[in-house]
Structures are given as structure tokens and as C-alpha cells.
Amino acid sequence: MVSPTATDLNEGIAAHETSYAVNHEASVNIDSSSAFEGPEKLLEVWLAPDRFSLPSFMSADGLKAVPRKDWEDMLDLVHCKVLSVIGTDEMDAYLLSESSMFVFPHKLILKTCGTTTLLAGLPRLLKLANEVAGYPADVEPWRVFYSRKNFLFPDRQLHPHRSWKDEVKYLDKHFSNGSAYMVGRINSDHHWYLYSTKRDATIKSSSTVTVPIDGRFEDETLEILMTGLDPTKAAQFYNDRLVPETASDHSSSSSSSGELDPGHVGGAEVTSRCGLSKLYPFSRIDSFSFSPCGYSANGVTDHSHNYFTVHVTPEPHCSYASFESNVPASVSKMTPWEVISYVVGIFGPSQFSVTMFETRGSKASFADVSSNTLGPAIKGYTRLDRIVYELDEYDLVFLAFKKD
Structure with missing residues (x-):
């Protein structure tokens, strides 16, 4: 890569x-x-x-x-x-x-x-x-x-x-x-x-x-909240960058400048290295690598309302990562389960939860698919909980998983 x-x-x-x-x-x-x-x-x-x-x-x-x-x-x-x-x-x-x-x-x-x-x-x-x-x-x-x-x-x-x-x-x-x-x-x-x-x-x-x-609108949002990240995978979100001596020159520059600082340059490198750039390859991604560790990214699709966002805290005693997206399957050509599997594979958490909000009556409803107790499965994980709420025009599905 x-x-x-x-x-x-x-x-x-x-x-x-x-x-x-x-x-x-x-x-x-x-x-x-x-x-x-x-x-x-x-x-x-x-x-x-x-x-x-x-x-x-x-x-x-x-x-x-x-x-x-x-x-x-x-x-x-x-x-x-x-x-x-x-x-x-x-x-x-x-x-x-x-x-x-x-x-x-x-x-x-x-x-x-x-x-x-x-x-x-x-x-x-x-x-x-x-x-x-x-x-x-x-x-x-x-x-x-x-x-x-x-x-x-x-x-x-x-x-x-x-x-x-x-x-x-x-x-x-x-x-x-x-x-x-x-x-x-x-x-x-x-x-x-x-x-x-x-x-x-x-x-x-x-x-x-x-x-x-009047129920005309359609909305779906997937959120994955992960703890206990695999140490090897979490190591991707550390960096050894130092603030350059010329930092003061950058600080005085216009905030509308297109010139990237080390945090944004490092963020782009991490995005490519960890594989997030391949999840939605049609998106533009703005990312930042914090010093000495940590990572944030926003992805957007031009001429649309679709976005995704990722945030990572990799320290062993408080390791955590989150992923959120409203990119529908019709755009990504991936089912929510495929997205979940891909994201979880990047971080290797010991535990994670999934929340899915979708307007009722959505095609290929996540609420319906997730009700199958035998699957779809997330390889290497056991599902602990499945909880469904009906909230006005929305269905909310909450799932919890632990590593086998």
C-alpha cells in the first residue's frame, strides 16, 4: 500500500x-x-x-x-x-x-x-x-x-x-x-x-x-463503537512526528490556506495505511494524525449528503474507536454487515456495539436481517445482545458483540 x-x-x-x-x-x-x-x-x-x-x-x-x-x-x-x-x-x-x-x-x-x-x-x-x-x-x-x-x-x-x-x-x-x-x-x-x-x-x-x-424522507445511520483494540492494529494510529521549528510560520498563515501541516499529512498516510481509504473509495477524506497518537477522519461524497467519520484513541488503558456513516447500501454496494466486518477488521476490538437508525419500511431492513439468530455473523465474534426500538418513524437496532 x-x-x-x-x-x-x-x-x-x-x-x-x-x-x-x-x-x-x-x-x-x-x-x-x-x-x-x-x-x-x-x-x-x-x-x-x-x-x-x-x-x-x-x-x-x-x-x-x-x-x-x-x-x-x-x-x-x-x-x-x-x-x-x-x-x-x-x-x-x-x-x-x-x-x-x-x-x-x-x-x-x-x-x-x-x-x-x-x-x-x-x-x-x-x-x-x-x-x-x-x-x-x-x-x-x-x-x-x-x-x-x-x-x-x-x-x-x-x-x-x-x-x-x-x-x-x-x-x-x-x-x-x-x-x-x-x-x-x-x-x-x-x-x-x-x-x-x-x-x-x-x-x-x-x-x-x-x-x-409525512414520512417522505429516508434516513439511515450506522454507528460502530469499539473498545479494547488489538495492540498491533492500534499501533497504526501512533506516530513519531515532531512539530517542526517552522511551526510558528504555519501558525501565522491564513487558516484558509490549502497547505497541509504535519497532522494532516500524517492523517492521510494513516488513512491509506490502515485501509480506511478503500472502504468508500468514491469519497474525499479529511484526516488528522495526533501526536503522539490518535486519529480523526471525515469522509464526504461530492454532490450528496453522504458522509462517514472515524475517531481513534489507541492507548492500551483507554483504547477506543468509533465509526459512523449514513452512506446507504445503494451507494456503497455493501450491506451494513459487510461494512461492520470491514471496519471491525481494521481495529480488532475485544468488544463492540452497533447502533443502526433507519426510517421504517426501508428496503433490506437492518432490523429484519439482524433478527436472524444464526447470522449474518461477524467472523471471530459472538453476538451478546439484540435490542430493537420503534421510535416514531424510525427503527433503532442495538447489537453488542465480544471477541471469541
Whole structure:
């Protein structure tokens, strides 16, 4: 497997120079040498089922109309920084110092790890949706999802993330129709928390806006959360790069420069070496290799809303990796089971869980296929749990596996 050179990478960026920006100041001195909370907090705020269902008086670009500086101010409240951004017609994909953010016209996905205070950014997010994108302040979002795996170091979290009870209480202050769930075995390493809302379709605001809920949209998201990574495979996500003496020159350069810093160059090399570049070869990937270890990547497909994101904490005492994607089988030409097998093969975890959200009635439903107790199988693993929820127009499937 041949790793790309810096020249190759810059040529690739030149072809998309209007949609790639590197923040050298934030990325040049990123260090991950201490014990780290890999499991992420994940927030999705939907203003409508799709961009075509947004109120007509809103900005045509919806949330994409919000300037990058405003998002960076919001992320300051979360305690993370933007490292770089790639974009498509349908979304902007932000690679962060602690995971990722995806901004679509009709929704925002924010995923942060460590001791970030993700929910502290929620009020600012809703304010930007109103003041910049034009979403009515007196209308709750169409849907909101907040989820996370159980933390490895829960005592290190900050308000409002000190406990699931505190997180639910905080969310209930902002949304009137939320439900909270704990999914999986509470006495195991893999259980999962979910907060989900659905706006009452009969509610009309003073501005006479009613966001349509008619089941026209299709949505599916696959998430794989892995712990106890195989040491040999985890070693791929260490590096020995040193910050060059010329780092100060990079730090003072424009954050919109297409020139890559060592973290991004190393990220591209890791992407190729570990095999992630072959999973969705039709995608563009923005990745970063942290020093002395750790890895993050966002992948996007041009002219579409499809994305995937990967984050790795390889230290033996807290090893963790996550994978999330909304790339459908019709695009990838792979079943969800094939994707799961490929990703798990990269990391070799001792345990992992899978969550699959899909709109009800999807073809080749993951909920139906996963019900077969004899298979499909993940080679080298035994399935421990299969839990299915019906959440309004969605099916949620939770699966847990351990290594044989």
C-alpha cells in the first residue's frame, strides 16, 4: 500500500480549493499524550426532514448560511477547535480537535469526545438557527437526537455531562417532547444512552409555520463503537512526528490556506495505511494524525449528503474507536454487515456495539436481517445482545458483540 506524498495531497486539495480550509494555528500543536475519554457525545438537531421542507422564508442554504466564525464561537463553548473543513453542495464537514461536526441546510450533527461540554453549545446553536438561518424562535426543532456510549472516565466529565440524569434534565429544559432511554446491559462495557424528541405535528407557531412530517424522507445511520483494540492494529494510529521549528510560520498563515501541516499529512498516510481509504473509495477524506497518537477522519461524497467519520484513541488503558456513516447500501454496494466486518477488521476490538437508525419500511431492513439468530455473523465474534426500538418513524437496532 503506497502512502500519498504531500505533493499528492496538495494536488488533491487544489481540485477542491474552494471547499478545503486548514486551521494551522489550531492543528500544529495538538497533543494527545494523556489518558483520553474516547467515547463521544453525539447531538443531531433537525429543523426539517430535508432541505426542501424548510420554511420558504428561511435562507435557501439554511444552517449552511451560518458563517464559519459563528460556528467557531459556538464550539468555544463546547471546548474544541476547528482543524479543517471540507464541503459539498449538501454539507460542510468540520474536523475538530475533539471529533467532528457536519452542517447541512436542514440539520446539524455535532460529535465531540474527551471532556468537551457539547450540550453547553446547544443554546447558541438554536440562536444561530433563528438569527442567521431564519428558523422561527418559537418553533422547536423537527427532531433532536442526543446519544452516547457509557463513559470510560465518568468522574472527569463537566457540567452538564456529569451524569445521564443531568444531561436529560438539561435537554428537557430546551425541548418539550423528549424521551430518554438506556439501551443494553448496564453492568457491561457497552451500554448506550439515547434522548429523542419529536415535535407535535399539530403545533403551529405564531408565525404559522408547521414543519411537515409525512414520512417522505429516508434516513439511515450506522454507528460502530469499539473498545479494547488489538495492540498491533492500534499501533497504526501512533506516530513519531515532531512539530517542526517552522511551526510558528504555519501558525501565522491564513487558516484558509490549502497547505497541509504535519497532522494532516500524517492523517492521510494513516488513512491509506490502515485501509480506511478503500472502504468508500468514491469519497474525499479529511484526516488528522495526533501526536503522539490518535486519529480523526471525515469522509464526504461530492454532490450528496453522504458522509462517514472515524475517531481513534489507541492507548492500551483507554483504547477506543468509533465509526459512523449514513452512506446507504445503494451507494456503497455493501450491506451494513459487510461494512461492520470491514471496519471491525481494521481495529480488532475485544468488544463492540452497533447502533443502526433507519426510517421504517426501508428496503433490506437492518432490523429484519439482524433478527436472524444464526447470522449474518461477524467472523471471530459472538453476538451478546439484540435490542430493537420503534421510535416514531424510525427503527433503532442495538447489537453488542465480544471477541471469541
